[in-house]
Amino acid sequence: MISISEDNEMTIRYDMHLHSSFSTDSDASAEEMAFHAQRLGLDGICFTEHMDLDYPKGYFPEDPDAFCADPDQVLNKVLHLRKTVRARKAFLPGASVKNALFPLWIGFGLEFGMQPHLSDRFHQIARNYPLDFIVASQHLVSSLDPYYPEVWEHKNPEDLIEEYYREMLANLKTIEDWDTLAHMDYIIRYIPGRKEQVYDSISNHAQIIDEILCHVIERGKCLEVNTAGYKYGLGQPNPAPSILRRYRELGGENITIGSDAHAPEHIAISFDQTAGLLTDIGFTHYCLFERRKMYPLRFHSV
Numbered sequence: 001m002i003s004i005s006e007d008n009e010m011t012i013r014y015d016m017h018l019h020s021s022f023s024t025d026s027d028a029s030a031e032e033m034a035f036h037a038q039r040l041g042l043d044g045i046c047f048t049e050h051m052d053l054d055y056p057k058g059y060f061p062e063d064p065d066a067f068c069a070d071p072d073q074v075l076n077k078v079l080h081l082r083k084t085v086r087a088r089k090a091f092l093p094g095a096s097v098k099n100a101l102f103p104l105w106i107g108f109g110l111e112f113g114m115q116p117h118l119s120d121r122f123h124q125i126a127r128n129y130p131l132d133f134i135v136a137s138q139h140l141v142s143s144l145d146p147y148y149p150e151v152w153e154h155k156n157p158e159d160l161i162e163e164y165y166r167e168m169l170a171n172l173k174t175i176e177d178w179d180t181l182a183h184m185d186y187i188i189r190y191i192p193g194r195k196e197q198v199y200d201s202i203s204n205h206a207q208i209i210d211e212i213l214c215h216v217i218e219r220g221k222c223l224e225v226n227t228a229g230y231k232y233g234l235g236q237p238n239p240a241p242s243i244l245r246r247y248r249e250l251g252g253e254n255i256t257i258g259s260d261a262h263a264p265e266h267i268a269i270s271f272d273q274t275a276g277l278l279t280d281i282g283f284t285h286y287c288l289f290e291r292r293k294m295y296p297l298r299f300h301s302v
């Protein structure tokens with residue numbers, strides 16, 4: 001069960017978006033990730049390994065299942081860690097006695113890479129596994145991964161961004177099985193030449209962004225605040241503060257927070273800075289999920 005320790009000084013104590021070597025783009029073992037989270041004093045983490053079914057062929061021709069974790073393997077690992085992490089915790093270098101009193105909550109999640117034809121398959125996975133949390137992500141635009149610079153060649157970046165948001169909304173309307181919308185403006189991380197600059201997509205795409213935010217609110221889902229933006233040098237989370245502000249203005253209250261770490265050193269990255277930003281905007285709480293049920297947790301002493 002999720003247990004909340006009130007005397008922990010960190011303002012955000014759960015990292016709800018993490019990867020390990022079950023995801024193609026991470027070399028870190030789940031053990032390393034869990035033990036490092038304990039060293040940081042977190043109360044809980046949720047593994048959200050990639051489930052990008054039908055990821056476009058061509059990027060990884062040698063591995064047709066790239067970016068598709070095996071849910072059985074992830075579940076087995078999480079169950080194993082739930083039994084063992086508590087026992088080993090006290091022996092960690094640097095672990096304080098206080099921390100040793102609190103076992104780490106370890107969630108079993110998946111990150112669904114949305115495409116319109118995957119709704120039934122996602123539903124099957126959601127029904128067949130004891131998932132705590134499902135993160136919905138738009139990783140593609142026009143069936144291509146905007147991570148690759150050639151996707152942007154000979155295109156007006158704003159057209160590609162608009163198309164990205166349109167596909168996201170269509171997918172969110174089709175796919176029911178998700179709890180939070182991850183890194184909503186993910187595509188801006190990869191705009192060629194903009195990597196080191198803050199880019200704000202809201203001014204050129206306000207209407208479609210509003211439609212997406214309203215959809216999240218109407219469905220009673222969460223918007224994710226993904227702090228990997230700091231790791232990528234964006235100086236802000238994804239989505240950008242302007243989008244978070246707009247979500248709040250439209251009545252959005254429920255957010256989840258995750259670092260999207262693929263390596264131990266990125267767990268909980270910039271969480272304190274993010275807590276300040278979120279409370280300034282007017283968010284009073286963030287949300288945890290266990291067995292797909294939402295648990296709001298108030299920010300305090302920021």
Ligand SMILES: [Zn+2]
Pocket residue numbers: 111137139182183
């Ligand atoms: Zn993602």
Ligand SMILES: [Zn+2]
Pocket residue numbers: 017019048111260
């Ligand atoms: Zn991720």
